Amino acid sequence: xxxxxxxxxxxxxxxxxxxxxxxxxxxxxxxxxxxxxxxxxxxxxxxxxxxxxxxxxxxxxxxxxxxxxxxxxxxxxxxxxxxxxxxxxxxxxxxxxxxxxxxxxxxxxxxxxxxxxxxxxxxxxxxxxxxxxxx
Numbered sequence: 001x002x003x004x005x006x007x008x009x010x011x012x013x014x015x016x017x018x019x020x021x022x023x024x025x026x027x028x029x030x031x032x033x034x035x036x037x038x039x040x041x042x043x044x045x046x047x048x049x050x051x052x053x054x055x056x057x058x059x060x061x062x063x064x065x066x067x068x069x070x071x072x073x074x075x076x077x078x079x080x081x082x083x084x085x086x087x088x089x090x091x092x093x094x095x096x097x098x099x100x101x102x103x104x105x106x107x108x109x110x111x112x113x114x115x116x117x118x119x120x121x122x123x124x125x126x127x128x129x130x131x132x133x134x135x
Contacts, residue, residue, distance in 0.1 A: 009053035017056050066120035076122035087111050090125045
């Protein structure tokens with residue numbers, strides 16, 4: 001079977017690129033890689049210091065309804081963090097920025113904090129249990 005090395009990028013359709021960029025810049029520290037317009041959309045491609053690329057796009061035909069994970073398509077996005085203690089750091093960061101979020105939920109498969117972006121897209125910070133062997 002052919003191999004792949006990871007997720008290349010995540011592209012999100014948003015209702016307001018400037019508002020979404022400000023949210024992701026302040027929370028995650030992404031910076032603009034490039035931006036532009038084509039015949040039917042405006043886009044902004046960002047990069048995180050980890051090399052994670054997040055693309056934001058607003059189509060002329062964007063349906064201006066909040067995201068709902070109950071529709072066919074994406075359910076949520078989860079960013080992996082290195083440890084349970086890092087989850088505490090992310091919880092504090094969300095609180096500093098006034099981002100509504102869940103409590104840290106500890107399950108047998110790991111720990112998770114959920115929150116939503118300005119378009120209601122659900123995001124998670126996720127960590128495997130600290131005793132999980134490296135792959």
